[in-house]
Amino acid sequence: MESDFHVxxxxxxxxIDDSALINEKIMIVGTVFRGGDWMDGVLRSEITRDGLDxxxxxxxxxxxxxxxxxLRVIMLDGVTYGGFNVVDIVxxxxxxxxxxxxVMRSYPDFEKIKAALKHFPDGEERxxxxxxxxxxxxxxxxxxxxxxxxxxxxxxxxSAEKIVRLTAIRSNIPEPLRxxxxxxxGIILGESRGKA
Amino acid sequence: MESDFHVxxxxxxxxIDDSALINEKIMIVGTVFRGGDWMDGVLRSEITRDGLDxxxxxxxxxxxxxxxxxLRVIMLDGVTYGGFNVVDIVxxxxxxxxxxxxVMRSYPDFEKIKAALKHFPDGEERxxxxxxxxxxxxxxxxxxxxxxxxxxxxxxxxSAEKIVRLTAIRSNIPEPLRxxxxxxxGIILGESRGKA
Numbered sequence: 001m002e003s004d005f006h007v008x009x010x011x012x013x014x015x016i017d018d019s020a021l022i023n024e025k026i027m028i029v030g031t032v033f034r035g036g037d038w039m040d041g042v043l044r045s046e047i048t049r050d051g052l053d054x055x056x057x058x059x060x061x062x063x064x065x066x067x068x069x070x071l072r073v074i075m076l077d078g079v080t081y082g083g084f085n086v087v088d089i090v091x092x093x094x095x096x097x098x099x100x101x102x103v104m105r106s107y108p109d110f111e112k113i114k115a116a117l118k119h120f121p122d123g124e125e126r127x128x129x130x131x132x133x134x135x136x137x138x139x140x141x142x143x144x145x146x147x148x149x150x151x152x153x154x155x156x157x158x159s160a161e162k163i164v165r166l167t168a169i170r171s172n173i174p175e176p177l178r179x180x181x182x183x184x185x186g187i188i189l190g191e192s193r194g195k196a
Numbered sequence: 197m198e199s200d201f202h203v204x205x206x207x208x209x210x211x212i213d214d215s216a217l218i219n220e221k222i223m224i225v226g227t228v229f230r231g232g233d234w235m236d237g238v239l240r241s242e243i244t245r246d247g248l249d250x251x252x253x254x255x256x257x258x259x260x261x262x263x264x265x266x267l268r269v270i271m272l273d274g275v276t277y278g279g280f281n282v283v284d285i286v287x288x289x290x291x292x293x294x295x296x297x298x299v300m301r302s303y304p305d306f307e308k309i310k311a312a313l314k315h316f317p318d319g320e321e322r323x324x325x326x327x328x329x330x331x332x333x334x335x336x337x338x339x340x341x342x343x344x345x346x347x348x349x350x351x352x353x354x355s356a357e358k359i360v361r362l363t364a365i366r367s368n369i370p371e372p373l374r375x376x377x378x379x380x381x382g383i384i385l386g387e388s389r390g391k392a
Contacts, residue, residue, distance in 0.1 A: 029383070038366050039375055042382025065387055170234050179235055186238025187225070187383050191261055 004156035007163055010034040014043075014062055014098075015075040015176025018082050019184040024049050026082035028057065029184040032067045033176040036169035041067050042183065050083040052122070058087060059095040073155065073163060076102045077177050079133050080113075084120065086129040089153045099155035101163060102133055103177055107149050137161075141168035148172055200352035203359055206230040210239075210258055210294075211271040211372020214278050215380040220245050222278035224253065225380040228263045229372040232365035237263050238379065246279040248318070254283060255291040269351065269359060272298045273373050275329050276309075280316065282325040285349045295351035298329055299360060299373055303345050333357075337364035344368055 012034060019027040030043035045061045047054045058076075062068060079087045079102055089100040113130065117123035133151040139161050140147045148168075152160045167174035173181075186192035208230060215223040226239035241257045243250045254272075258264060275283045275298055285296040309326065313319035329347040335357050336343045344364075348356045363370035369377075382388035 027383075039378060042378045042388040044383045044386050182235060182238045183379055183383070187223075187240045187379070190240050192238040 004159040012070040013176045015180045017180035017184045019188040029180045031176045031180045036167035036175040047082045054081045054085040055088045062096045073099045086126045088129045093154040100153045102151040104149040141172045146172045200355040208266040209372045211376045213376035213380045215384040225376045227376045232363035232371040243278045250277045250281040251284045258292045269295045282322045284325045289350040296349045298347040300345040337368045342368045
């Protein structure tokens with residue numbers, strides 16, 4: 001089902017980002033937002049650098065949270081976390097029962113990704129998971145010169161676009177992802193930095 | 197100087213909270229907010245449980261941050277961090293050059309604090325630091341039944357009240373402290389909880 005639905009201004013969104021590649025275990029941070037306005041909660045877990053456990057860890061993180069019953073969508077910052085730990089958004093959608101929106105700051109360089117995956121014995125499996133994320137759509141949020149690119153599962157394009165625009169109140173990146181990034185880098189490095 | 201000044205809606209506030217008392221080293225989290233609206237950054241450091249390094253660590257955290265030049269006020273969640281690691285707000289104000297506002301969810305129980313400090317060989321020194329935080333004032337933010345209590349250094353009462361009210365947009369607790377609490381508990385415990 002890729003149906004559209006009514007998007008409330010206070011829709012609960014779980015946004016996930018990872019931290020710097022310092023150790024074998026990579027911290028991932030989840031923020032629970034009401035629309036783009038308020039953060040209601042913070043979740044933390046670990047995935048294995050270049051492992052294949054991101055899908056299961058994120059799924060468990062969502063389902064074990066006290067906010068699970070209120071969550072309406074999971075937002076990811078691309079599908080590769082902690083190096084090349086690829087998230088299977090079809091499986092994540094099935095396991096959590098929640099729509100998944102993948103947000104990217106630029107159109108992914110698939111040739112580069114494919115080349116990097118050649119160094120993995122299971123590179124083909126990882127490539128198949130990346131392909132499962134499906135069609136990439138451009139979405140303009142706060143300014144035309146700085147669009148984002150999205151993929152989705154379990155939600156129609158119109159609703160996905162609406163949620164991305166609703167939550168991108170501060171920059172072109174939705175608040176749940178922008179803030180998860182600030183937390184993940186701040187906690188690991190001592191001060192947040194970077195792309196948001 | 198306890199002077200009042202013009203408070204801009206986007207005034208940069210550094211809010212500090214600590215995490216659960218699990219280890220000897222206690223994580224403290226700083227959030228850099230623009231008024232009550234947006235988080236611009238996250239800082240992380242460590243203090244010693246029941247130590248006396250909180251003042252210096254928080255001062256260094258503020259001064260070493262890339263946001264230091266923009267910061268206009270430091271907000272604390274009470275003056276005892278990481279057990280009974282008391283913050284000297286007079287010294288914190290002098291060292292950072294920034295006004296300090298201490299926010300408390302309820303009027304402090306000084307008899308209880310005094311009794312606990314008797315177990316410390318330097319309990320009197322700690323008590324003197326607590327007393328230096330000065331007069332406690334009641335401030336009503338979002339609802340009359342749930343006021344907060346504040347102490348301050350380097351800022352007039354009117355400006356301090358204005359900043360507390362401006363930033364308490366979500367609950368009776370200013371956003372920089374509410375969000376620092378969510379981050380500190382979420383990162384250490386796996387999911388945020390509690391008082392905010």
